Amino acid sequence: MKYFCSKDCPDLCGFEFIKNNNQVIFKSENISYLKNNFLCSKLKKFYIREIENNSESYFNDINGNKEICNTESVINKLGLFLNSNIEKKILYLRGSGSIAYNMGYWDLLMSYFNNVYFIEGSPCDETGISAHIEDFGMYYNPVISNLEEVEVIFLFGKNAKVTSPHLYAYLKKLKNRRKKIVYIDPVFTDSASLSDYYVAINPGCDNILCALLLKKMKLIDENIDENGLLKLAGINRAVIDALTSMIKFKKTAFITGYGLQRYKNGKNIVQWINKLAYLTDNLEYLYYGRSSKSNLKNLNIDKKNLINVAKVVGLLKENYFDILFVVAANPAITYPDSSEWQRCLKKIKLIVVDTIETETTKYADYFIKVGGMFCQEDIQSSYFFHSLKTRKKRAINRFPSDIDIVKDLSNKLNFNINIEDINELINNEEPEKRKYKGKELPLIFPSKPDKVYQLLTNSHYAYLNSQYLKEDFEKDNFIYVANQIAELENIKDGDNISLYNKCGNISGPCKVSKKLNNVILIHKNRLLNGKSPNTLIESMATDAYNGLAYYDTYVSISKLNSNLTT
Numbered sequence: 001m002k003y004f005c006s007k008d009c010p011d012l013c014g015f016e017f018i019k020n021n022n023q024v025i026f027k028s029e030n031i032s033y034l035k036n037n038f039l040c041s042k043l044k045k046f047y048i049r050e051i052e053n054n055s056e057s058y059f060n061d062i063n064g065n066k067e068i069c070n071t072e073s074v075i076n077k078l079g080l081f082l083n084s085n086i087e088k089k090i091l092y093l094r095g096s097g098s099i100a101y102n103m104g105y106w107d108l109l110m111s112y113f114n115n116v117y118f119i120e121g122s123p124c125d126e127t128g129i130s131a132h133i134e135d136f137g138m139y140y141n142p143v144i145s146n147l148e149e150v151e152v153i154f155l156f157g158k159n160a161k162v163t164s165p166h167l168y169a170y171l172k173k174l175k176n177r178r179k180k181i182v183y184i185d186p187v188f189t190d191s192a193s194l195s196d197y198y199v200a201i202n203p204g205c206d207n208i209l210c211a212l213l214l215k216k217m218k219l220i221d222e223n224i225d226e227n228g229l230l231k232l233a234g235i236n237r238a239v240i241d242a243l244t245s246m247i248k249f250k251k252t253a254f255i256t257g258y259g260l261q262r263y264k265n266g267k268n269i270v271q272w273i274n275k276l277a278y279l280t281d282n283l284e285y286l287y288y289g290r291s292s293k294s295n296l297k298n299l300n301i302d303k304k305n306l307i308n309v310a311k312v313v314g315l316l317k318e319n320y321f322d323i324l325f326v327v328a329a330n331p332a333i334t335y336p337d338s339s340e341w342q343r344c345l346k347k348i349k350l351i352v353v354d355t356i357e358t359e360t361t362k363y364a365d366y367f368i369k370v371g372g373m374f375c376q377e378d379i380q381s382s383y384f385f386h387s388l389k390t391r392k393k394r395a396i397n398r399f400p401s402d403i404d405i406v407k408d409l410s411n412k413l414n415f416n417i418n419i420e421d422i423n424e425l426i427n428n429e430e431p432e433k434r435k436y437k438g439k440e441l442p443l444i445f446p447s448k449p450d451k452v453y454q455l456l457t458n459s460h461y462a463y464l465n466s467q468y469l470k471e472d473f474e475k476d477n478f479i480y481v482a483n484q485i486a487e488l489e490n491i492k493d494g495d496n497i498s499l500y501n502k503c504g505n506i507s508g509p510c511k512v513s514k515k516l517n518n519v520i521l522i523h524k525n526r527l528l529n530g531k532s533p534n535t536l537i538e539s540m541a542t543d544a545y546n547g548l549a550y551y552d553t554y555v556s557i558s559k560l561n562s563n564l565t566t
């Protein structure tokens with residue numbers, strides 16, 4: 001039986017699996033552009049989380065006592081509850097748990113409620129998508145094998161080794177064929193060691209780098225204060241000279257990561273990368289992303305009452321909604337202002353559909369345990385590699401799939417939702433090539449205040465967003481501090497430190513790192529002394545309005561008394 005991994009990961013691995021007694025073996029599907037097939041270690045963890053965990057559905061009775069029972073009984077209770085609250089204000093939030101096509105039927109189901117509120121934008125890659133739509137009228141990636149044609153590959157904050165291991169393996173193969181790799185990132189990440197040239201840029205400054213490169217190549221004639229810009233971006237003239245000599249007259253690929261768009265000037269940054277690719281005649285080698293529903297029929301959902309993603313938590317705080325309906329998301333950890341989120345989750349009527357109990361389901365009045373991606377027939381298109389994958393249905397545990405629940409609730413609410421056959425969804429139209437529509441583009445600077453330190457919250461290889469196993473908690477659970485900052489603050493490896501700002505505080509052991517360019521790093525979506533780093537992050541929109549500026553976060557440091565063992 002064929003399956004694919006439908007997590008929010010660009011690799012979209014296809015696999016088969018064999019269950020032998022108590023052992024599960026996963027076998028990777030052939031990957032055409034790589035010599036060796038492999039699967040990342042996360043897949044097995046997803047299996048353990050979704051299939052082998054002991055979570056059971058439950059609802060809270062009228063006295064607020066948790067009553068654990070089978071999913072069917074909880075759905076019956078939920079059906080009664082929703083029927084008698086059908087006109088109430090429902091906020092609906094769907095996350096990245098699985099982003100395969102059929103999960104969209106949740107959106108369809110919710111659109112039948114009169115007073116439902118959908119969320120406009122997302123915590124993920126919306127800012128960069130907006131930049132591409134503004135510049136090209138479309139959101140599209142050329143085929144990955146175009147990389148074979150270039151001489152140089154620029155990775156703008158794309159830590160492929162961690163977030164797209166099959167792209168990394170491909171880059172390694174290309175490097176062996178003498179392609180030059182330039183890696184630009186405020187952090188010397190696991191991917192940086194693959195590069196021939198590393199640029200330790202200041203956060204939020206890739207647009208400045210692009211403008212300086214274009215100016216040097218005489219492709220723009222704006223008057224810019226070059227010295228001022230070099231200082232702001234934290235780079236010197238030699239970097240500009242070296243990079244221009246690498247790009248000039250050579251086919252160059254530009255691969256844009258998602259980290260650099262999580263800023264208040266994130267859309268502007270992506271637009272300058274687009275402009276660099278356009279003016280150097282490299283549009284066929286410009287990569288950002290592509291919809292996971294590409295080549296699939298649109299479900300045409302009427303997403304009514306849109307609420308901006310950055311404003312959601314503020315409205316929850318004001319008790320604007322009566323009910324919160326969460327599907328495949330864990331906002332108690334993954335959304336900014338997580339302490340406020342937790343207070344709001346506690347007080348609102350909360351329905352959560354998930355594969356496992358989480359920091360969010362803890363507050364649920366109705367928790368529906370589903371079988372997850374191993375149990376649901378589905379289809380999805382890769383947003384980096386162009387494959388379209390389908391999975392056959394075979395429920396491998398006793399829990400229903402999301403689609404089973406959608407059908408069940410639809411019947412109970414008389415919504416009559418029709419789930420289409422997967423084979424009817426595919427449309428194989430190839431999109432037209434990009435045409436640059438960019439007009440005047442200002443240069444928007446980052447907004448770092450003085451005397452505070454910037455906090456980045458990057459991905460970690462061992463887990464995806466908040467989908468980890470307990471043992472991953474122990475891995476790299478430090479507050480990483482750049483050595484420049486450690487010197488200024490007189491802190492050493494193993495010191496117990498606290499980071500704080502107006503949103504809150506978080507504490508943990510410090511690790512001083514030479515790999516960070518004047519920033520602090522905590523890996524994203526995990527807990528440090530029981531708190532998510534998102535406690536420190538304000539819910540702020542980017543310049544695209546529909547994305548979140550997670551990395552425009554500034555903190556102060558205080559040293560706590562006890563010195564932990566290293």
Ligand SMILES: Nc1nc2c(c(=O)[nH]1)N[C@H]1C(S)=C(S)[C@@H](COP(=O)(O)OP(=O)(O)OC[C@H]3O[C@@H](n4cnc5c(=O)[nH]c(N)nc54)[C@H](O)[C@@H]3O)O[C@H]1N2
Nearest residue numbers: 095096097098124328329330334353354372373457465466
């Ligand atoms: N500080 C900081 N915060 C960030 C980021 C950052 O860089 N820095 N990154 C952001 C990004 S890019 C994203 S995409 C968001 C992600 O944030 P979320 O959307 O919350 O995503 P996840 O934590 O991946 O998964 C949410 C839940 O889905 C459940 N789940 C898994 N599979 C299924 C399924 O098949 N069905 C159902 N019903 N549930 C399932 C999982 O168990 C998990 O509890 O986090 C964002 N948060």
Ligand SMILES: Nc1nc2c(c(=O)[nH]1)N[C@H]1C(S)=C(S)[C@@H](COP(=O)(O)OP(=O)(O)OC[C@H]3O[C@@H](n4cnc5c(=O)[nH]c(N)nc54)[C@H](O)[C@@H]3O)O[C@H]1N2
Nearest residue numbers: 008157163184203204257258259260458459460461464465
């Ligand atoms: N293992 C693993 N894989 C994942 C995920 C995961 O949580 N774990 N999450 C998945 C999801 S939902 C997403 S959206 C993607 C995210 O994919 P990526 O965008 O590749 O990952 P991030 O870790 O968010 O950020 C990438 C890099 O951007 C750098 N960066 C930050 N600010 C700047 C800047 O101003 N300029 C430059 N040049 N670089 C900067 C960071 O230091 C980091 O190394 O990965 C997906 N894959």
Ligand code: SF4
Nearest residue numbers: 005009011012013040
């Ligand atoms: S998380 Fe990414 S690399 Fe790992 S199995 Fe899933 S699609 Fe493949």
Ligand SMILES: [Mo]
Nearest residue numbers: 008123124125
């Ligand atoms: Mo994401």
